[in-house]
Amino acid sequence: YENQTKLALVGNWGTTGLTYPKFSDITGRVKLPKETFKPSTGWSWAGEWFISPEKTLLYDVDAGHMTFMEEVFENQMRLPGGQWIGMPEGYTDVNGEKAVPKDDIECPPGWMWEDEEWSKDLKRAVDDQGWEYGITIPPDRRPKSWVPAEKMYHTNRRRRWIRLRRRDLQKMEALRKQRPDESEREGWEYASLFGWKFHLKPKKTDSFRRRRWRRRMEPLEKTGPVAIFALECSLGNVTDDKNDDKSVTTTFGVNRPTISCFFESGTRYHLRCYLYQARDLPAMDKDSFSDPYAIVSFLHQSQKTVTIRNTLNPTWDQTLIFYEVEIFGDPKVTEKSPPNIVVELYDQDTYGADEFMGRSICKPSLVSSPRLAWYPILKGSKAAGELLASFELIRRDKPAIHHIPGQEGDLIHHSHIMDELVFSAAFTESLQHWPEDSDLPYPPPQREPNVFIVPHGIKPALERTAIEILAWGVRNLKSFQLASVTSPSLQVEVGGCMVQSCVIRNQKKNPNFDVNTLFIDVRLPREELYMPPLVIKVIDNRQFGRKPVVGQCTIRSLEEYRCLPDNLEEEPTEEDLETIPHTPRDDVLIDIDDKEPLLLGQEDDFMDWWSKFYASTGERKKCGNYLDKGLDTLQVYDTELEKVDGFEQLADFCQTFKLYRGRTQESESDDPSIVGEFKGMFKIYPLPDDPSTPSPPRQFCLLPPNGIEECVVRVYVIQAYGLQPKDTNGKCDPYVKITLGKKSVNDHDNYIPSTLDPVFGKMYELTCSLPLEKDLKIMLYDYDMLSKDEKIGETVIDLENRFLSRYGARCGLPQSYCVSGVNQWRDQIKPTQLLHRFCQKRNCKLPVYKHDKVIFKGQEYTTADLDEAKPANPHLGPLEERLALLVLRRQGLVHEHVETRPLYSPLQPDIEQGRLQLWVDLFPKSMGPPGPPFNITPRKAKKFFLRCIIWNTHDVILDDVSVTGEKMSDIYVKGWMLGHEGNKQKTDVHYRSLGGEGNFNWRFLFPFHYLPAEQLCTVDKKEHFWSLDKAEMKVPPKLTIQIWDNDKFSFDDYLGCLEMDLNHMLKPAKSPEKCGLELLSQPQDKLVSLFEQKTVKGWWPCVCDRQGETILAGKVEMTLEIVSEQEQDERPAGLGREEPNMNPRLEDPQRPETSFLWFSSPYKTLKFIVWRRFKWLILGLIILFFILLFLGVFLYAFP
Structure with a gap:
């Protein structure tokens, strides 16, 4: 940098009086004469020194602009409480520096004033005169902050004057052609004092100036493309001023020139x-x-x-x-x-x-x-x-x-x-x-x-398009600015066009619009890629003309709403109407003859709704012979009904659009707040370019009434599975809670303990007013005795969508029309009337009934189309109704079903908490009372008694050895049923069985609860000692019979076992000789069911494992009998041989005399143990004793 100064502000520029080096660095401290610069090794000079001013000085504040807003601030001051007077610095810039008065500001060359006069800037935080106020606190010279409201303690005020200027292109071109003046060519930059801000234009107050000199270096060898760091490394030190303590390195931390790349x-x-x-x-x-x-x-x-x-x-x-x-x-x-x-x-x-x-x-x-x-x-x-x-x-x-x-x-x-x-x-x-x-x-x-504008060749091609809007209503609007939304209206914008609906007078009484259809004629792109979004705004019409936007929704893609405007079908004629049986509103009940049952027999007791459900899910073991009778099944969906293919999410009439409001959240996990819903639908189709051409017919016609509809809601909650555990034992105690509007059902008392797969089998009936109460919320809670019940999960069903849907989602269609039985018709009106209403909604011709057939839409439906291959069902209704139901089921309507809905928790909204199987029936009261509901109460097990009489045993293993060395066993029999291990029973002991025979005449009596339809027993037991509730489990009806050897001074010895499922029992042998291990390998077709036979008597083998081999451990003669609780009361029987000892009466067994307990009967022990085995030895010893006694007396008496 070349430095110069001017003395006394009036002298000439030079180095006289200069306190800095003539040539220095940018700081003015390091002396840098031109001749001391030397090129680095491998580099050479490429030209002489040249003047290169800083480009930043050439960029004025208006550089690059065609228009510029000139500004200046007018300032006034006063003593506190005094009058405002002018200041010495009457005009300043925004920083408070002195500026030229606004009237003295001239338009720079090449510019012209756009505004004729200066104007006050009132678009800031100022008062009505444009003033803003502040207070000066010493030692400050000006206020640090400004406010729009004047206070008594304020000492300063200012206001901003603005004036717009624009470039004059003709003057700019002339300036461009002008030869620059000498000052510009010299490249000097000026400042009042060294270290102050430099500027290009010289001023009278300037006392210091400088200009920058630069000189280019080039590598000696042309190496082609080279990395910048390689070039930097090749540069050496360029300063050699050893006398100066400070160098460029110490000042700036660098000692190499800047690497630059110049393009020719x-x-x-x-x-x-x-x-x-x-x-x-x-x-x-x-x-x-x-x-x-x-x-x-x-x-x-x-x-x-x-x-x-x-x-x-x-x-x-x-x-x-x-x-x-x-x-x-x-x-x-x-x-x-x-x-x-x-x-x-x-x-x-x-x-x-x-x-x-x-x-x-x-x-x-x-x-x-x-x-x-x-x-x-x-x-x-x-x-x-x-x-x-x-x-x-x-x-x-x-x-x-x-x-x-x-x-x-x-x-x-x-x-x-x-x-x-x-x-x-x-x-x-x-x-x-x-x-x-x-x-x-x-x-x-x-x-x-x-x-x-965007050129037409690039701008999307537009065509005349019709957008029909079904504005049905708004739902669940939240308050706005602490006031509830009472009178909303709808505004729809698309492609620069806007249409507004009527105002809802009172949203709380009826949230539907009185006029439901809107129409927009707009030019939209033909290609979906360029289609603009459709914006829905909900406006609240408040007092004093305020109309804030309380919610909005943007629909990005309109492709799904495009349709081809078809001509509507012909209206039904009067002749067609005469062929339809009209039923008055009060005559919608179905006549059912219930004087005598249609099916007799015990099997009907097992035919319930659950048989139908299990037959539909493929669980044949639980449905009995339901399928063999050809009865109806239902659809079991593994998802929500609205997500089933073919039902258009039940939004075929109107869709639900979420309304949003407010500033978008910064966090990715937060969504803009949902403040309500808009119920509506759109139809988009092209219009002819010629306005005089007739337009296609409107698509939204034959709309249902938009008033309040009172309805009866039946919620059938079947079962849940895969619930999230809530208790420390890894289970939960779920119960159902339902809310609909202000109504709530809390089934707290009927919680199901300790399960993750509860079976509820509950029907809840509520009433509602649509559309005011449209959201049916079904929740599962976990019951806790001491703490607050915890929510497991919930699911929400939009009842209004189901009511308005043209797929008949309010009540599913069964497979057949039955007037009684398990599948009794439950809808409010008959199938013929449903078909009539279907034709009215779809605007199609009415069906024609002729004897055993019906003609609908040109197609005949006859009795041959009915499933006549099924067994005859005496519950079926009239043929005409069955044919009408067949037609309805062929129209793609919702069939009788069970839907599976995932449960979600508000704490973890994206994680499924389990699944709930249910279905909902919706009955408008205007159509009459509904039919009888289904009974889906869970099957209750019936109490039965198993009478097991142990008569005899045969060929039992002899496990003990008597004191005399004989093989023997003290036999007794033990028995119990699976799940009832706490009710083990055993016979008395048959002592000293020497041949494996045992005589008992002993009765076991096992009570149990049995589900005939599922062929399972239910057992209620606590999982732990400290458990409060008993958990129900289902087990097969298994009987276990074991043979044991009784020991008085050690543990009893296990001899053999027999396990039998009472539904699939081994067929017993009639005699012990025919009872062997071959009975265990009986084929399935020879197995018998005790529940069908009622009573079975015979011999069964007991087996045990010895060294990995199954051997016959004995044979048991038993009588097995199943009796109901009523039969047990009518024909009682006691345990063992106790009273009441009857049905049949059991006499004491005729056991051998050797069967006794040896130390309790000494005489019998001597008689049957000692005497029988050692009789001749004892007699010999007695004879020998007497002989010896005779000889002893003889010798004693001999003289």
């Missing part, structure tokens, strides 16, 4: 940005809207679109033109990979800084008239909408000659920067004067000055 020439391009629209932008204001505009940046240039007010789906339809863009490098590389275009969207705010909404990175196309495409808009990593745009990059024929600093005879001055900043912007922002000799296509038409 670049390629000139022309960029056109076609911004058509954006959609799904985030709401940045509290009123749920934004005021978006876009800033397009390409390389070092940027432009801005117009601002669209109060919308999240702006349509700019604007072309931004970058007249000249210079791109360096190989043009072929640029064509393959052009630089990115950055489009940033902002929300314009009246007060404060504009808020950033999102950014989109786009690629320009070098193809002429590129197609519009959707570009994602991201805010961080979060999606923030989409942008429909295209970008055309046009290469110009004339190359751009790029300035290389340091060339001989070159000097940078203000005109170079003027070309770069001003004229490109001038052509970009004001293209009315398009050059005649330009090699570019003409710009598109202007919608307003300097706002160009």
